[in-house]
Amino acid sequence: MKRLISIIILAFTVSALSAQPNNLMKDAERYYTANDFANAIKTYESILKQGFESPDLYFNLGNSYYKSNEIAKSVLNYERAKLLAPNDEDIQFNLDLVNQFVVDKINPMPRFIVTKWWQSLINSNSADGWGRVSLIFFILMLVAAAGYIFASTVSLKKISFITAIVLFVFCAFSFGFGSTQKTKMTNRKGAVIFSSTVTVKSSPDESGTDLFVIHEGLKVDIKEELSGWCNIKIADGSSGWVKQSTLEKI
Secondary structure (H helix, E strand, O other), X not given: OHHHHHHHHHHHHHHHHHHHHHHHHHHHXXXXXXXXXXXXXXXXXXXXXXXXXXXXXXXXHHHHHXXXXXXXXXXXXXXXXXXXXXXXXXXXXXHHHHHOOOOOOOOOOXXXXXXXXHHHHHOOOOHHHHHXXXXXXXXHHHHHHHHHHHOOOHHXXXXXXXXXXXXXXXXXXHHHHHHHHHXXXXXOOEEEEOOOEEEEEOOOOOOOOEEEEEEOOOEEEEEEEXXXXXXXXXXXXXXXXXXXXXXXXX
16 A cells, blocks of 8 residues: 555656646746747746756747847757757758857858768757667568568568568668767767857967957867867867857757
């Protein structure tokens, strides 16, 4: 009886905890609709502090910051939303829109068409999405393997064997794509500049040579971190050191 009571209490606790973010999301949406963006931001941020995150949450928070003319924070949250849902067209559209207000207009380095296509393929699904695809291919592979074992003719055995091999390859690729997306989420190397103007240095100290200047809202990639400094790279391939306090990781 005690165990049953404990299970019931635990179930109600989990239900209450899961309902709380949903209620807060509704509150934030009401604030947003009423053009009360300050309270919308405060509410969305409080959900994040509870450990909950989702593409919609970051997307809505990005919208609220955009409406509040906080461009860097808007870019940051759209990028975080894109990290969780890389193939979402609405997120990409709003990200492209807000990037028009970023001072720096960087022309990205040209990429080999196969590399670009390969990266686009990986980004066509999220880590969870690729995980589900991998599981489906794995189950189908087991079915094909069973077909090979129990096939009554040589021709059916050949077809089942080849099918199983093909499905195994698809399963391996989709699992690899999912692992790549998961790595992006756990080892976040992207960042957004949060200082109005940042001078990029040749070395991780104030005495380093000034290389170039970047501005608030620009997305960068972090190559290395050292003693409060970050070695960053921008889209055109230029790189250098900036203080860690001038940026926020995606």
